[in-house]
Amino acid sequence: MKISIIGSGYVGLVSGAGLAEAGHNVVCMDVDANRIAALQLGKSPIYEPGLEEMLVDNARRGHLAFTTSLEAAVNHARALLIAVGTPPSEDGSADLGHVLAAATGIGRILSKPLLVIVKSTVPVGTCDRVRAAIQKEIDLRGEKAAFSVASNPEFLAEGHAIKDFMQPSRIICGVEDEQSEDLLREIYAPFNRNHEKMLFMDVRSSELTKYSANAMLATKISLMNELAGIAERVGADIEQVRKGIGSDPRIGYAFIYAGPGYGGSCFPKDVRALSHTAREHGCEARILGAVEHVNNRQKTHLYAMLDRNFNTELQGKCIAIWGLSFKPNTDDMREAPSRVLIDALLESGVTVRAHDPEAMDVAMNIYSGNQNFSVHADQYDAAIGADALVLVTEWKLYWIPDYEKLAANMRQKVLVDGRNIWSQETALKHGFTCHAIGRQSIG
Ligand SMILES: NC(=O)c1ccc[n+]([C@@H]2O[C@H](COP(=O)([O-])OP(=O)(O)OC[C@H]3O[C@@H](n4cnc5c(N)ncnc54)[C@H](O)[C@@H]3O)[C@@H](O)[C@H]2O)c1
Secondary structure: OEEEEEOOOHHHHHHHHHHHHOOOEEEEEOOOHHHHHHHHOOOOOOOOOOHHHHHHHHHHOOOEEEEOOHHHHHHHOOEEEEOOOOOEOOOOOEOOHHHHHHHHHHHHHOOOOEEEEEOOOOOOOHHHHHHHHHHHHHHHOOOOOOEEEEEOOOOOOOOOHHHHHHOOOOEEEEOOOHHHHHHHHHHHHHHOOOOOOEEEEOHHHHHHHHHHHHHHHHHHHHHHHHHHHHHHHHOOOHHHHHHHHHOOOOOOOOOOOOOOOOOOOOHHHHHHHHHHHHHHOOOOOHHHHHHHHHHHHHOOHHHHHHHHHOOOOOOOOEEEEEOOOOOOOOOOOOOOHHHHHHHHHHHOOOEEEEEOOOOHHHHHHHOOOOOOEEEOOOHHHHOOOOOEEEEOOOOHHHOOOOHHHHHHHOOOOEEEEOOOOOOHHHHHHOOOEEEEOOOOOEO
C-alpha cells in the first residue's frame, strides 16, 4: 500500500522503516529540512538500535523516501499516519498544535480518498478535531474528498523500538467505519500472522487506551519508588522486596524496579495530560497526581544521597556520572533523571564529569558553555579525580565495573547505585562506601 507518514521522529521513522520493510511503499515527511536532508544522505537523526540500517536498506530498495513536501506526501498516500509530537503545554495538557497543523495542511491538499491514521499520543476527542480541521479546509475550497480518521496509538519503547514495531504484542485501532478497519488490516497484515493482535474499538476508547497504558506503567514505577523510600527508612532492602512481590503472578516481575524516577518523552507528559483531561471533565485524578509528585521527588533522590554522604558540603566536589539518557539504548535525554541531578550539582558548585555511550553529544548541547560540566569518551576517565561515582542509567557496559580501576582513579571511594545493579559486597571488598535506592548504605 502507498503510505505516508507526517512527522519523522522516533515514531514516524520506526513506523516508516517497519512498514517499508513489510513491503509497503512509504514516504516519510517532516517540516525539519535538516532532518530530511540527513535522512536522504542515509543518516538517522536519532539513535535507535538497527534503525539507520533499516532506513538505508529500504530507501535503496525504493520502498522508502523522505520529503519536506506535504503535498507530495498527501498525493502519494492511500493511508497517511500522523506521527508528529504532542509536547506538554504550560498547563500540562497535550499541545495539539502540530497535529492540527498537519490536519489543516492535509485538508488544503486532499483531493482523493484517504485514511488518516492518528498515531501520535493524543487526548480523547482529538480524532474528532482532526476530522473537523480537514473537513473545514476541504469546504473552504468548495471541493469534495472522501476521507476517514482512525486512531492507532503507538506502543513502541525507545531502545527496542524496532522489535516492538515488527513484533507488536497488540495493535490497537479505533475506527468509525468498516473500510477503515479493512485498510488497517491490510497495512498490518505482515505484523499479524502469528496470531490475532489487532484489537478494534471505538475511536475514543483507542485514544484513552494509550494514556491508560502509560499511566499504569508510570504508577508501577512510582509505587516501587515510594516503597523504596520506606525500605531505606525501616532497614529493609527493596531488591529483596521486589523479588518477594514479583513472584506473585498477580503482580509479576515486569516494571517493578526502584530507580531514580521515570523520564523520557512519554510517561511524564502523558501522565500530566491525562490528569488534565480528567480535570477538564470534572474528575479528580488523585492517583495520577500522586504518581507525578512521587516521580518528581524521586528525581531529587540521588542528589540527596550525595548531599547526605558529604554532610551537605558538596561545593567544590567532583562527581562522576555514568548514564545520561533516560534509559539505555537511546540518546534521548528528554526529562531524564540525570538532568535533575546534574542541574542540582552544578547549582551547588560541583564539577560534573559524565559518560554515556550515546547521549554525550545531546548532553553537550544542553550544558554547552558550563565549564563545570564535561563528558569523557572512556567511562573510567570520567571517574578520574571524582569524589563519588553515580550510576544513573543502566547501560550494559556499567553492570560489572572494574572496581580496582575505579579505586585507582577516584579521589574518594563513594558509589551511588541509582539502579541497584552493582554488587555491594564486591564494592565493599575494594573499600568503597555504597549507597543504593531503597537499600541500606554500607562501607
Ligand atoms: N518516542 C516514543 O517512545 C513514543 C512512543 C509512543 C508514542 N509516542 C508519541 O508519538 C508522537 C511522536 O513522538 P516522537 O517521539 O516520535 O516525537 P519526535 O519529537 O521525535 O518527532 C516528531 C517530529 O514531527 C515533526 N513535525 C512537527 N510538526 C510537523 C508538521 N506539522 N508536519 C510534519 N512534521 C512535523 C518534527 O519536526 C519532528 O521531527 C508523540 O505524540 C508521542 O507522545 C512516542
